[in-house]
């Protein structure tokens with residue numbers, strides 16, 4: 001899997017929720033354990049007051065996520081999935097109307113709009129495939145990382161759960177990091 005992370009910006013909300021999750025999960029001081037593995041630039045950002053609505057380098061998020069995964073131990077992809085799930089809870093709890101609609105298609109459609117608010121680059125599109133199957137396609141990404149895609153699996157999965165979908169199944173069937181033109185997420189659920 002490839003990645004290009006030396007450009008692009010994301011909203012600070014990602015950094016805040018991921019650090020919060022890491023602190024909640026650990027029985028030890030995770031920030032201390034992470035510090036030795038973070039670049040000076042990332043350490044400076046973590047030392048500052050991070051604003052949820054301000055832009056930060058994409059690579060800061062990837063560096064933090066990777067370090068959290070290593071510091072917490074266990075399966076990296078499972079940790080990144082959990083980070084994504086938690087970020088969805090934090091982000092979507094503020095969108096009561098959408099969540100309360102109990103319509104997974106609606107909450108997934110909303111991600112296309114949300115994408116533009118939270119990530120400065122790339123396009124996304126949502127396609128309803130069947131009453132309980134949807135597809136999110138993310139394309140034209142100059143910057144990408146499998147760390148980010150793994151988090152999105154958790155994020156979208158939790159979004160569907162929050163909107164009332166049960167037994168959610170999600171798979172990334174194509175990925176830019178693996179040489180594809182786009183990242184394709186297939187999601188299904190039960191009522």
Ligand SMILES: [Zn+2]
Pocket residue numbers: 146149172174175176177182183184
């Ligand atoms: Zn991908």
